[in-house]
Amino acid sequence: MTITITAFAAALDQGAGMARDMRVRWALEEVGQPYEARLVPWEKFKEEAHIARNPFGQIPTYEERDLTLFESGAIVWHIAERFPGLLPKDADARARALMWMFAALSTVEPPIVDREIVEYAEDGKSWQGERYAMVDERIRGRLNQLSARFGDGEWLDGAFSAADIIMVHVLRRLEGTDILQEYPNLAAYVARAKERPAYKRAFAAQLAAWENTR
């Protein structure tokens, strides 16, 4: 059985691991599953061949036999259910792992993505500064709440799980700002995750993909 994912060719972040294929690569490295990466250049995201994989024209996608998935959250969850190593055995703890994945993607990430919209789509607008202030307040509101619940734990809910992959990668999107450093427990959480051998292998793989296609 071959697993094939799609990832950016010539990624805009120049191999910094910000694109969402990093989440899938990391999960596959954690469970020790080899995979092939089909590198898709940005200008082909909206073409029929890619839209057949993902109707929203985004990466990553995941193909295994005749199953094709999109949405990084769903792909990481599928990998975690399919191969051991990323989910606890207890049913309640598994439900909480999925809860934290939805929290990362539906509650924490949206204002962080909105900040990128302010940065790029609203660049040069008269209101850009005021919008930055508004969106940063929303981001800090979410991080205040996350930090308070996180406390001095190591991972989100006991042992490392698929949820930590998603949450850490969402928080990494703040790396171009100083915001995450205001929350020492969350900054330490991200740093702890980046020390994992599986993270390092995934990071190296997507960096190599950029170097080979730029």
Place this chain on the structure above:
Amino acid sequence: MTITITAFAAALDQGAGMARDMRVRWALEEVGQPYEARLVPWEKFKEEAHIARNPFGQIPTYEERDLTLFESGAIVWHIAERFPGLLPKDADARARALMWMFAALSTVEPPIVDREIVEYAEDGKSWQGERYAMVDERIRGRLNQLSARFGDGEWLDGAFSAADIIMVHVLRRLEGTDILQEYPNLAAYVARAKERPAYKRAFAAQLAAWENTR
């Protein structure tokens, strides 16, 4: 076993079923599980008792024995796994159902929520009109893609599933606009869902909650 959810007391939408507890009520009605609703007024969302249930101070939450969940996507998925009626048996089809839930919450809903931010948080700003145009373009971009994939199907992926609950409720947030009507297949999809007896029972329950607490 008692299932207890939290929902708005005196909901801002005056019982129109826009708050996210509607998703959980609807799922519970589809699987025929009774539940109790703990109605929480807006001013108590950030108080300790509610933060213990949901660190982000939002509704809905779900309590069953000693399991407490937040995030409507995770709750609806838990209900669908726990009780028959909301998920196909085939493992690949189940993976696709979760994929559509993430697509609804991470890809389709964010620009729709952003429109509400423009409507309320940016009301009176000089740039409000220009931001409406920008965010409406993003919403239409997503709906164009969703409509193209949806085609003339009845539900997202064959039989009605938990994913349809989430996607329909996300699309319902556009009801105050004319945007959804530009996509006849998606408008018909939402109308079809609203005819389901379980939907009607859930809608009546949250309307009654509003009438009893306003």
